[in-house]
Amino acid sequence: MAQDLVAELQLLHRDAGRPSYRRISAEIRRQNHMPDTVSHETVSAILRGEGLARWSKVECVVRYLAAMSVHRPNQDEEVRRFHALWLAASDQLAPGAAAPAEPPAVPPPSEPPLAESPDVAPSPAGITPTGPAPHRNTGFTGREKLLDMFRAGLTAEPWQPLILYGLGGVGKTQLAVEYAHRFADEYDLVWWIAAEDRSQATASLAALGERQDWPSSLDMAQTVTIVLSRLELGGVRWLIVLDNAGPPAELASLVPASGGHVVVTTRDAAWLGAGRPIEVDVFARRESIELLRARGHDIDFDEADQLAERLGDLPLALEQVADMQSATRTPVREYLRQLDERAVGLLAAVPPGDYEATVATAFAVAADRVRAESRAAGQLLELLSCLGSEPITLSLLRRGGGRVAPPLGRLLNQTDLLDEAVRLLRRYGLVKVLDGGQALQVHRLVQAIVRDTLPAYALDLAYGNAWRLLTSANPGNPSEPLTWDMHAQIGPHLRPARVIEVSNADSRQVIVDQAKYLNEIGDFEGSRQLSQEAWTAWTQQENPDGVRVFACLGRLVAALQALGRYTEARELVDDAWNRLQTHPEYGPDHPTSLEIANTLAVLHRVFGRYGEALRLDRDRVERYRRIRGEEHRDTVLARNNLGASLRAAGDYRAAYDIDADLAESGRQELGTDDQRTLLSISNLARDLYGLGDYAKALELQQSTWQAYRVRLGDRHPLVLAAWRTIVLGLRKSGRVQAALEEARRLYLVSQGHVGPDHELSLAAMMTYANTLCAAGEATRAWNVATDAMDRYRRQFGERNPLTLAAATNQAIILRAMGEKRRARQVGESAYYTLRRVLGQDHPYTIAAGIGVGNDRALAHEKESARRMLTQALEDARRVRGQRHPDTLTCAINLGLLLPPDDPAAGRLATSLDDLRSVLGPEHPLVLAAASGRAGECDIEPPPV
Numbered sequence: 001m002a003q004d005l006v007a008e009l010q011l012l013h014r015d016a017g018r019p020s021y022r023r024i025s026a027e028i029r030r031q032n033h034m035p036d037t038v039s040h041e042t043v044s045a046i047l048r049g050e051g052l053a054r055w056s057k058v059e060c061v062v063r064y065l066a067a068m069s070v071h072r073p074n075q076d077e078e079v080r081r082f083h084a085l086w087l088a089a090s091d092q093l094a095p096g097a098a099a100p101a102e103p104p105a106v107p108p109p110s111e112p113p114l115a116e117s118p119d120v121a122p123s124p125a126g127i128t129p130t131g132p133a134p135h136r137n138t139g140f141t142g143r144e145k146l147l148d149m150f151r152a153g154l155t156a157e158p159w160q161p162l163i164l165y166g167l168g169g170v171g172k173t174q175l176a177v178e179y180a181h182r183f184a185d186e187y188d189l190v191w192w193i194a195a196e197d198r199s200q201a202t203a204s205l206a207a208l209g210e211r212q213d214w215p216s217s218l219d220m221a222q223t224v225t226i227v228l229s230r231l232e233l234g235g236v237r238w239l240i241v242l243d244n245a246g247p248p249a250e251l252a253s254l255v256p257a258s259g260g261h262v263v264v265t266t267r268d269a270a271w272l273g274a275g276r277p278i279e280v281d282v283f284a285r286r287e288s289i290e291l292l293r294a295r296g297h298d299i300d301f302d303e304a305d306q307l308a309e310r311l312g313d314l315p316l317a318l319e320q321v322a323d324m325q326s327a328t329r330t331p332v333r334e335y336l337r338q339l340d341e342r343a344v345g346l347l348a349a350v351p352p353g354d355y356e357a358t359v360a361t362a363f364a365v366a367a368d369r370v371r372a373e374s375r376a377a378g379q380l381l382e383l384l385s386c387l388g389s390e391p392i393t394l395s396l397l398r399r400g401g402g403r404v405a406p407p408l409g410r411l412l413n414q415t416d417l418l419d420e421a422v423r424l425l426r427r428y429g430l431v432k433v434l435d436g437g438q439a440l441q442v443h444r445l446v447q448a449i450v451r452d453t454l455p456a457y458a459l460d461l462a463y464g465n466a467w468r469l470l471t472s473a474n475p476g477n478p479s480e481p482l483t484w485d486m487h488a489q490i491g492p493h494l495r496p497a498r499v500i501e502v503s504n505a506d507s508r509q510v511i512v513d514q515a516k517y518l519n520e521i522g523d524f525e526g527s528r529q530l531s532q533e534a535w536t537a538w539t540q541q542e543n544p545d546g547v548r549v550f551a552c553l554g555r556l557v558a559a560l561q562a563l564g565r566y567t568e569a570r571e572l573v574d575d576a577w578n579r580l581q582t583h584p585e586y587g588p589d590h591p592t593s594l595e596i597a598n599t600l601a602v603l604h605r606v607f608g609r610y611g612e613a614l615r616l617d618r619d620r621v622e623r624y625r626r627i628r629g630e631e632h633r634d635t636v637l638a639r640n641n642l643g644a645s646l647r648a649a650g651d652y653r654a655a656y657d658i659d660a661d662l663a664e665s666g667r668q669e670l671g672t673d674d675q676r677t678l679l680s681i682s683n684l685a686r687d688l689y690g691l692g693d694y695a696k697a698l699e700l701q702q703s704t705w706q707a708y709r710v711r712l713g714d715r716h717p718l719v720l721a722a723w724r725t726i727v728l729g730l731r732k733s734g735r736v737q738a739a740l741e742e743a744r745r746l747y748l749v750s751q752g753h754v755g756p757d758h759e760l761s762l763a764a765m766m767t768y769a770n771t772l773c774a775a776g777e778a779t780r781a782w783n784v785a786t787d788a789m790d791r792y793r794r795q796f797g798e799r800n801p802l803t804l805a806a807a808t809n810q811a812i813i814l815r816a817m818g819e820k821r822r823a824r825q826v827g828e829s830a831y832y833t834l835r836r837v838l839g840q841d842h843p844y845t846i847a848a849g850i851g852v853g854n855d856r857a858l859a860h861e862k863e864s865a866r867r868m869l870t871q872a873l874e875d876a877r878r879v880r881g882q883r884h885p886d887t888l889t890c891a892i893n894l895g896l897l898l899p900p901d902d903p904a905a906g907r908l909a910t911s912l913d914d915l916r917s918v919l920g921p922e923h924p925l926v927l928a929a930a931s932g933r934a935g936e937c938d939i940e941p942p943p944v
């Protein structure tokens with residue numbers, strides 16, 4: 001727990017511009033509103049994690065850093081967030097905290113929860129086997145002065161990233177590679193990140209976390225935050241290289257802020273203010289001559305000098321020319337003549353500033369040589385120049401070659417022809433062969449020159465071949481993990497190949513599938529960006545209402561939901577739904593309309609419009625039954641969603657009937673361990689909880705818990721929701737201490753996995769608060785519940801049932817703290833708003849009404865309390881049943897208020913006996929009622 005507190009403090013320190021410890025201490029002293037003073041030594045200890053300081057001192061540091069942060073977070077919210085982390089750290093350090101009152105009822109996840117840092121075994125010194133620096137260039141020449149500057153820049157104070165900048169081809173990457181290998185013994189970990197594309201860089205950082213066995217998250221952005229935090233904690237000597245970095249605005253959040261060495265190679269001058277810059281220029285002439293003579297064939301000093309002059313001493317061009325000249329044995333005089341003949345024409349075709357015209361001439365001559373020897377190999381080079389600069393595997397080329405026209409198509413479909421073409425391209429220095437000959441890479445400078453020197457018709461053909469290759473290689477079915485490797489290979493090339501601009505069905509499908517794949521692996525932001533780009537482009541093209549356009553909208557909405565951006569998702573879905581209902585090619589029975597209706601129903605539940613969600617889901621079930629049949633998978637899924645809407649509406653009995661049928665048919669037809677069966681069983685457990693059968697709900701969910709985790713992983717949202725059902729079952733069955741330990745872990749894991757504002761995290765937060773209250777820790781419960789309440793209000797609004805349920809629980813906690821007046825203010829407001837929003841018969845309204853009755857009883861307004869509880873009891877018996885624990889609790893509370901001579905007072909003993917029969921004689925609620933204390937009915941909303 002302490003590590004999470006320190007990691008978040010260090011992130012906040014970074015966002016505040018890393019002010020010195022003395023400055024933080026001095027500024028805190030000058031601000032009269034601070035709760036304490038903090039010496040600079042204590043500031044240092046807090047930020048380094050050396051012990052756990054008093055909360056008042058930590059709060060001062062948090063308030064100051066939040067005020068200085070570039071993101072300008074709300075100070076009070078940050079204080080609440082850090083207080084929760086501090087409490088968790090305090091729990092960990094408290095005597096006996098590690099020994100729960102009874103053994104955990106739920107087996108711990110197979111990987112450690114987020115709050116518990118695993119021991120990290122240092123990697124062997126040098127380059128790591130995954131995510132390593134590229135192979136060392138055995139022909140590396142010169143650059144000794146730059147390497148000295150490189151070393152000095154990394155070790156200088158204050159800490160800053162080292163920025164290697166310069167034009168394409170000057171050798172920035174080779175310099176970083178040479179440094180990584182030369183000083184490998186000084187690092188435990190070296191990690192190389194291809195940083196041109198943010199999604200690729202994000203995935204690379206996530207892979208680093210996986211290799212180090214650090215906790216991961218369903219949301220890749222959360223995983224990256226964890227990785228950065230771990231790096232910044234230090235303890236492992238590491239070097240991170242972000243190679244060919246794009247704009248810093250896109251990548252700055254992926255750069256560690258301390259703890260090791262960071263190197264950024266880039267052509268983008270915007271990075272110069274983000275670290276300690278070193279300009280990498282072209283070779284000195286002596287270095288150029290040395291390289292050409294070492295790598296070329298029979299080149300004397302004067303010839304090398306002339307070639308270096310003609311090539312502008314650009315390292316990449318020198319290497320390519322030396323390799324080609326060595327392979328072809330072309331006399332230097334002849335090579336110089338060809339450069340002279342081609343230079344003028346090529347200069348006009350090359351945009352200035354990105355690479356030198358002499359370099360363009362050299363590469364264009366090499367490309368012409370290839371075309372002269374093999375038209376198909378020339379087309380392969382042109383195809384590769386219209387893809388990304390990331391390596392492309394031969395398996396992808398072969399898989400996607402079926403739709404490419406000859407002669408390139410024939411080459412891609414015949415292994416021997418493809419191998420021969422690769423050898424030709426390699427001989428001329430135009431392609432690198434990686435991974436033991438299984439992948440190719442063309443430098444982006446070569447790509448640009450090839451594209452810019454092609455006539456328009458040939459460039460169109462090359463781009464056409466590129467998108468045909470990618471669409472033909474698309475494996476589809478992105479929900480199936482077996483397809484993920486090919487989707488990962490396709491992804492980096494979609495934007496360079498301009499696939500989004502192509503309006504045919506296959507090209508749109510590969511984009512939709514890639515967005516789905518990114519969502520499946522947890523790169524929600526990457527999925528959102530790709531979906532947004534495609535959606536914007538396609539709605540401006542022909543057929544803006546095509547099936548795949550709406551499918552793209554579905555991917556965009558799914559990503560927005562996963563990111564917690566519910567309002568944006570709702571606006572998009574509302575617009576699409578209205579268009580579909582009146583569109584002549586769609587209508588309510590069309591599969592696309594039914595898919596959008598499902599998304600709309602989910603968002604209705606998120607925003608508390610339970611009646612509208614129920615109406616939509618009932619309609620979908622009937623339409624699927626008519627169109628697909630009762631047993632079709634779409635009908636089964638629609639019935640599952642109908643059960644969710646029934647639970648949200650409070651009709652647990654109707655939901656139970658559906659889920660029991662689905663669970664049984666799933667067992668018979670799919671097996672108990674099938675994901676769909678497991679989901680139905682989890683829903684059935686939630687129905688049982690809603691019906692008040694807590695012990696049976698717990699037993700049912702525990703019976704499939706291990707299979708669910710094996711099937712989906714410990715951190716899948718459905719598994720987290722099932723974990724919460726187990727926590728609720730433990731608490732409501734009276735096993736409060738076991739529930740408390742599990743609730744705390746679930747709360748921390750959910751926050752780290754899907755983010756603090758996600759509906760799952762907020763539900764886990766409120767469950768933890770309710771469990772703390774049940775365990776007698778009302779003050780801690782109040783802190784957690786207040787944080788949850790603020791987030792609910794901000795995310796969903798004041799009148800959302802989730803917000804109002806949180807307020808009802810807050811009132812219970814306030815009563816436990818003795819805050820009678822505040823409890824009544826909060827509880828009555830929530831009750832009357834729930835009556836207006838959900839109606840008098842909803843279980844949430846009934847529970848809130850019981851709380852209001854308790855408030856009035858505490859205020860000695862017995863007649864008013866009796867009226868409130870009498871009405872609540874009548875409603876509870878009608879809605880929840882005679883023997884539901886909430887109904888019996890209400891009856892007992894009412895009985896405690898009746899005078900002994902009231903005929904109804906005799907029912908108190910009967911209600912207590914019934915509660916004892918339902919929950920057991922030693923249940924805390926039964927014991928409290930037997931001692932004359934009124935019971936509480938908190939609210940635990942099911943997942944949406």
